[in-house]
Amino acid sequence: MNPIFDNIILNTDSYKSSHFLQYPPGAQTISSYVESRGGDYPEIIFFGLQMFLKEYLCAPINQAMIDEAEMILSAHGVPFNKAGWRYILDKHGGYLPVAIEAVPEGQLMGPGQVMLQMVNTDENCFWLTNYLETMVLRACWYPTTVATRSYQCKKLIHRFLTETADDTDGLTFKLHDFGARGVSSQESAAISGLAHLVNFQGTDTLAAVLAAKRYYNQSAMPAFSIPAAEHSTITAWGQAHEKDAYGNMLKQFLGPNKAVAVVSDSYDLWKALAMWGDDFKTTIKQSGGALIVRPDSGDPVEIVLKTVQTLAGYFGVTENAKGYQVLPSYVRVIQGDGVNINSIEQILQALKNAGFSAENIAFGMGAGLLQKLNRDILKFAMKASAIKVNGEWRDVFKDPVTDPGKQSKKGRLALVQNDQGGLETVRLEQLNNRRNWLKPVFRNGELLQEYSLAEIRERAGLSFS
DSSP states (O other): OOGGGOOGGGSSOGGGGGGGGTSOTTEEEEEEEEEEOOOSOSSEEOOOHHHHIIIIITSOOOHHHHHHHHHHHHHHTSOOOHHHHHHHHHHHTTOOOEEEEEOOTTOEEOSSSEEEEEEESSGGGTTHHHHTHHHHHHHHHHHHHHHHHHHHHHHHHHHHHHHHSSOOTTGGGSEEEOOGGGSSSHHHHHHHHHHHTTTOSBBSOHHHHHHHHHHSOOOSOOOBOOOBOOHHHHHTTOGGGHHHHHHHHHHHHOOTTOEEEEEOOSSOHHHHHHIIIIISHHHHHHSSSEEEEEOOSSOHHHHHHHHHHHHHHHHOOEEOTTSOEEOOTTEEEEEOSSOOHHHHHHHHHHHHHTTBOGGGEEEEESHHHHTSOOGGGTTEEEEEEEEEETTEEEEOOOOOTTOGGGOOOOSSEEEEEOTTSOEEEEEGGGOTTOOOSOEEEEETTEEOOOOOHHHHHHHHTGGGO
């Protein structure tokens, strides 16, 4: 974390600093929750909270942070609750007196249900719960949205493999993360890249590998990559020596149980495919490894289909048990340009219509996976739902007549399994000895529940077993 941003008191919206003066007299405790109110996907995978808790909430504030916040916020034009923060420092050693319970990470659930609930544990700090909204909501919506989009891609690819392949082996390597350069920061790359690894095992986002080890106790390598060319390493040879550039790639990287990906559209894709199929066919066939051809420009649906058809003409195909054509195991295709969940479906459908199995292709997705999304994709919100005033709990909610979709929940909440097997939000007093799927994960600076990436993957992958 960059030291310039290490003051958690300032990790909020400016207007939050004035809220300690806005609650009703006698306020003691505020309970707030996070939910996805709907959006693009019917199924959601909750993920990423543990990263935030470890990085930000498990460390105490100190006097220097209070002093800095007072200086900045006072000059900024908003009140500063110096006494409140000083109380936290003196009474709690700087650890924030809040408790958080959340659905297990990797859990698949529908929209409109509580994912996280937070409450202050010291009645003198009633103002603290929603002061933390900005950072808590951000910690939930971004990785959950990426994990959900990645999951929906996995579900789509799984369907086509089930329809056109003999098995779904290799599913977790069918969508590779190309997105590190397309996100806003190294921290964004780590958070979003790791969210993708809940569902898949292929990535070029090294920050995600580091995050898995740091935040989710992943000692074994969580994801893999292979040597791959980029346009500069091909075009540096010059157009007249394109064939030599390809030969060098095979010489350097291809061998038994080894794969290499080579971008092949630097000049003329069709001439490049002819080189692979004529000049290097024997080398590739006898290598014991696999060449992954990457067409990287043009209309993705048209170009991928034509690439697979052209390679089939050079290398031949076999027919699997479901009647679809499969390239030899030593030749495959990866599409990394113009890839999103819609183009993946269009490409796979075009291959299927032409009689080719989905096992011939893998995908690389960049900004479409990690960056081209926002909080409204799943309509994330964090809202206060209950307040205790002078010892009495009251419902807190909004119900705007101008937008019924923004109606918020009332009361202290619990999450239970309904008769259909889904998860459903109820009021805490309606729990009635049923299992509450919201589990305590944090209290007063202490992490209470720690998940490994392995168990999160297992939970998220149950629908594919």
